[in-house]
Amino acid sequence: MELIVGARNKRDQKVIEKFISLYSIQELSGAIGHAAHQRLKQYAKAHGLALADALIAATAIVNDLILVSRNEKHFRPIKELRFSKAAY
Numbered sequence: 219m220e221l222i223v224g225a226r227n228k229r230d231q232k233v234i235e236k237f238i239s240l241y242s243i244q245e246l247s248g249a250i251g252h253a254a255h256q257r258l259k260q261y262a263k264a265h266g267l268a269l270a271d272a273l274i275a276a277t278a279i280v281n282d283l284i285l286v287s288r289n290e291k292h293f294r295p296i297k298e299l300r301f302s303k304a305a306y
Contacts, residue, residue: 220270221234250277253279253280254276257272257296258272267296275299278299286304288303
């Protein structure tokens with residue numbers, strides 16, 4: 219969802235949707251919502267963690283996934299998160 223929001227136009231949106239289709243989609247759940255809430259309480263004020271990033275991090279944590287992103291500022295401080303900086 220965050221990628222779609224960042225699309226500048228319909229062409230960008232189509233490129234993003236094609237990229238996203240290469241991966242499995244993880245559904246939001248109560249466990250993810252709870253984990254995101256916990257991360258927001260801990261990291262929002264100190265590290266600027268926003269709702270979308272909290273949901274992304276929580277999804278990775280709950281599903282035991284590695285989060286690949288260039289957003290080190292918001293994700294690196296989250297101790298429970300397996301994070302890898304994207305090379306793109």
